[in-house]
Amino acid sequence: MSDGKFEKADVQSIKQISSIWLVPLIAVGIGIWMLVQFATSKGPEVTLYLNTAEGLEVGKTEVKALNVRVGVISDVRLNDDYSAIIATAQIDKDAARMLREDTLFWVVKPRIGKEGVSGLETLLSGAYVQLQPGVAKEEKYEFDVLEVPPVAPPDAKGLRLVLYHKEAGKLGVGDPVLYEGFTVGRVEKVTFDPEAKKANYQLFIFEPYDSLIRKKTRFWLTSGVDLKMSAEGFSMQIGSIESLITGGVSFRVPRGNEPGELITKDFSRFRLYNNLKQVRERFFDEYLEYVMLFDESVRGLNPGAPVEYRGIRIGTVRKVPLELPSDRDGFSNRQIPVLVRIELGRIYGEVEEEALPRLKESLEKEFRLGLRASLKTGSLLTGALLVDTEVYPEEPMPELRQYRKYDIFPTKAGGFAQIQKQLTAILTKIEKLPVEDTISSLNKSLNASQRSLLAAERTANELTKILAQRETRALPGDIRQTLQQIQDTLKGFSPDAEPYRNLEQALGRFEQVMLELQPVLRQLNEKPNSLIFTGEKPKDPIPVKGAQ
Known part of the structure; x- marks a missing residue:
């Protein structure tokens, strides 16, 4: 501008992006990558049906298999008719292969029942859902949660049987299956068939005891104490300690019978008997x-x-x-x-x-x-x-x-009836005896005997006087001796003589016995069995109000 002229500037527009924008771009990229990773690593969702949501918390209650976390409860809600709980569990991708048709779920929490005490570890950590992997080929994503833990896993070695009975409530899940008092299995499931009107009890017999199941095997209920009083006498049988508390079911082939072929097919059906006596009766x-x-x-x-x-x-x-x-x-x-x-x-x-x-x-x-x-x-x-x-x-x-x-x-x-019949016949004969006439005749005989004895006494006295006379002494010795013997004989019938007293006592006792026998005969006539059974006991005295 020194020469008075202005120079014109050359202006150019420059487009430039700030490096600060790289930060959000990187953050978006990382988010997209994490979203893709989450989507690809997310496992399937499983729907669980429960009777109660006790112990379940969304986002906290874990799903475990063999004590390893494989998922978590993501949602809990009521079904449409409010009759059950529907829980959704998010399962890890690696655990998806465990979800098969025979997979089992149950809630692990503290339990105290006849099968024992379990779940004590959840007192501090809280309840969790246990997953038992299945072995079936078909996949499944909806399950009914068991109320109690299963007796044996689906792949356990053994034999499953079904017992049927016309009444429900005979057995419970977990009750022992006994063979000669030794526990060889458990009751696995209890159901009721409304069409057949029978209760079904599913058993699991552990290996190697499944070889004890034969075609002629019989199952019966086992109570802790079996007390029986019958015509065969008094008997009492006591089972194992576990059966004493919970009961159970026993089995064997009845003695004296052929066992039959071995049962190897699962869910073979057998009848459940009430007791061993009923089992024995059914074989006849x-x-x-x-x-x-x-x-x-x-x-x-x-x-x-x-x-x-x-x-x-x-x-x-x-x-x-x-x-x-x-x-x-x-x-x-x-x-x-x-x-x-x-x-x-x-x-x-x-x-x-x-x-x-x-x-x-x-x-x-x-x-x-x-x-x-x-x-x-x-x-x-x-x-x-x-x-x-x-x-x-x-x-x-x-x-x-x-x-x-x-x-x-x-x-x-x-035997008893024969004795009673014979006693009745004897008492009938005794009743027909002329007791009154016999006693009257005895009285007459005693009076006649007494008169005869008095006459004999008088004769003896007369003979004594005759023998004392002087003329009698002059008789020959033989005659005097004969008279003396007659006198001695007549003295034997005097009231002071021993034979007279004995005869009088014997006749008196006989008369007393006959008099005492009369009420006995009347009692036997009225109640023939009184010789065997005593009379009725006297009634207890009832206190009465005294006079005022």
Whole structure:
């Protein structure tokens, strides 16, 4: 501008980005990378159905497998009808392979029950969901959470069986399965079939005890203490300590029976019996039914009482009495019908149904030979009766007939009834004795004897006087000796003589006995069994209010 001219500047626009913008760009890149990593590493979501949400917290309650964290509870909500809890668990990607059709879930928390104490470690750490991996091929993402831990994992070695019973509540999950008192398995599941109206109890028998399960194996309920009082006496059986507390189920092949083939198929079905006695009875399904007609009292004879032959059980009493007196008969029929079963398996072993007619003919032949049934006392402690059979060759040939639709088994009065019958006959004869006439005749005989003795005494006195006279002394010695002997003989019948006193005492005692016997005879006439049973005990005195 020194020469007075202005120079024109050359202006150019320059575009430039600040390096500060690299920071957010890098942050966005890292976020995108983390999002991709999260999306690719995220595992599947699992839906769990529970009865209660006790112990579950969103974001805190972990899902564990073999004590390793494999997921977390991400959501807990009620279902649409508020009947259950739906929990969502986020499972790690590495644990996704564990989710199979047979995978099991349950909540681990402190438990105190008949199966023991468990989950104590969660008192401080809190409850968690336990995952038991499955081995099935099909995948699954919805599960029902078990209320109690499973007895055995799906891949455990052993045998699963199903027992059925008409009543529920006989067994609980975790109850022991016993063989000769040793625990060889557990009850795994309890369900009820509404169509069949039967309860199903699933058992798991651990290996190698599954080899004990045979076709003829029978299962029955085991209680801690089995107390029984029957015609067979008093018996008590005590199981293991665990069965004493919780109960359980026992099994074995009944003794004396073929075990059959080995059971290897899972979920084979067996019947569950109430007790071992019922198991034994079921092996005698082939039987012949008879009616026994008894004249004596059947008090103490109960259904289930044994029918024995010389101490060996051959049958069972089924119904006492078979039926009550009808309006037509009333109580005029003195015989009481009792239905019994002659269980042929107890006599001949295994019996086929086709052999029943032949065995029935054989039994009727025994009737003709004198086979009879009678009542006997089975237990003096309980007063229970049993039916005893014996052969009495002297018995007359019976008439084989029927009572209603059943054949009649011939009977004979039992031992007690026979004694009572004999006592009644004896007392009847005693009652017919002319006791009053006998006592009157004895009194007359005693009076006559007394008069005779007085006459003899007078004669002896006269003889004494005669012998004392002078003329008698002049008689020959033989005559005097004869008179002296007569005098001595007559003195033996005087009131002071020993024979007279003995005879008088004997007649007096006999008269006293006959007088005392009269009330006894009256008592026996009114109550013939009073010789065996004492009279009724006097009633306790009842205090009354005294006079004012």
